[in-house]
Amino acid sequence: MLKGKNILLGITGSIAAYKAAILIRMLVKKGAQVKVVMTPLAREFITPLTLATLAKNPVLVDFYNPENGDWNSHVDLGLWADLYLIAPASANTMAKMAHGIADNLLLTSYLSARGPVVVSPAMDLDMFQHQATQDNLKILRRRGNFIIEPSTGELASGLEGKGRMEEPEKIVDFLESYFSGNENSEKKSLPLKGKKFLVTAGPTYEAIDPVRFIGNYSSGKMGFAIAEELADNGADVILVSGPVNLETTHSAIKKIDVVSASEMYQACKEHFFECDGAVLSAAVADYTLEKPFNQKVKDKSKRLDLHLSPTVDIAASLGKIKRKNQVLVGFALETHDELNNAQEKLQKKNFDFIVLNSLNTEGAGFHHDTNQVTIIHRDNIIRKFELKQKKDVASDIINDIISIIQK
DSSP: OOTTOEEEEEEOSSGGGHHHHHHHHHHHHTTOEEEEEEOGGGGGTSOHHHHHHHHTSOEEOSSBOTTTOOBOOHHHHHHHOSEEEEEEEOHHHHHHHHTTOOOSHHHHHHHHOOSOEEEEEOOOHHHHHSHHHHHHHHHHHHTTOEEOOOEEEEOTTSOEEEEEOOOHHHHHHHHHHHHTTOTHHHHHHOTTTTOEEEEEESBOOEEEETTEEEOOOOOSHHHHHHHHHHHHTTOEEEEEEOSOSOOOOOTTEEEEEOOSHHHHHHHHHHHHTTOSEEEEOOBOOSEEESSOOSSOOOOOSSOOOOOEEEOOOHHHHHHHHOOTTOEEEEEEEESSSHHHHHHHHHHHTTOSEEEEEETTSTTOSTTOSEEOEEEEETTOOEEEOOSEEHHHHHHHHHHHHHHHHTO
């Protein structure tokens, strides 16, 4: 599948640069035309002469040849390449790619690339796990770049963990799969591509009069983080949000603003059928006024009695119409007898799994950027996580959704 394909290979400053020589040899054997562009630092790890000999093409590093003034056109490279492979891709280069910095030929070629871009990261485990690197990877995925996840093993630092550049054989398999039209290559990078999810977020407000309401302290941060993580994994997302001070710019997220529990229910009911799953993280009011006042209540001399009725149970309603191939995830915010209450809710609402969090944990719950959750599955698999950023909590939840879908 690689015969006659033009592969532009970008090599960055990483100890894994030695694998690029093996990679070039394999691509050439498969019949691909290979051109190599290196960052200046990459020359410290492997010589251009070695790579040029294997690729049977000059290796490009600088914008121009200082000896004769020949210009190395990044535009021409972008037009020539059927695919741009950056392997190894360092944390530094990925950060620049994510933010449009173009201070070397490899990066200007990236910004000029017309075809698909495949990125194979390589770095130490702490660098790979750092939130900045993970955020940059999400940006690159969001923009349509394919990420070949690094493997786990012994690293150059002597530590063990995730960060090893994937082996050349597997990278070549990925490229062949891509050019054959096999969706597996894309699914490895975007496991939820082609899927649609409904997410609820934030509070609901139940009107007392035109200026007052019954509500709660939900900020919507957890629901928005979940919607972003679903979209970063390739899903189209319908985000039904109560009144919050948050926005999302992700092109794969359609946001529907609602106020009351009734409005949220109507939006969920309308869209749930078309979705592959739903994550119900909103803090929906349990009660609403039977008859809200049409005008502002002003007389303070009299006792005010409010007659409340239960709101519609959105989770139970969706659980009743849930199809076998749909994934339904709920939340339980508890203050006592937490595990038993969450397990009862899990069964009662027909969730695939439930996310339990507690107001008894410092730094978790409403308004915080962090959360501490326990994920409970229907088969009674229980996983308790440490306190972490809500972005990372969202990643844990989405990983469980992906595992269910891929079964």
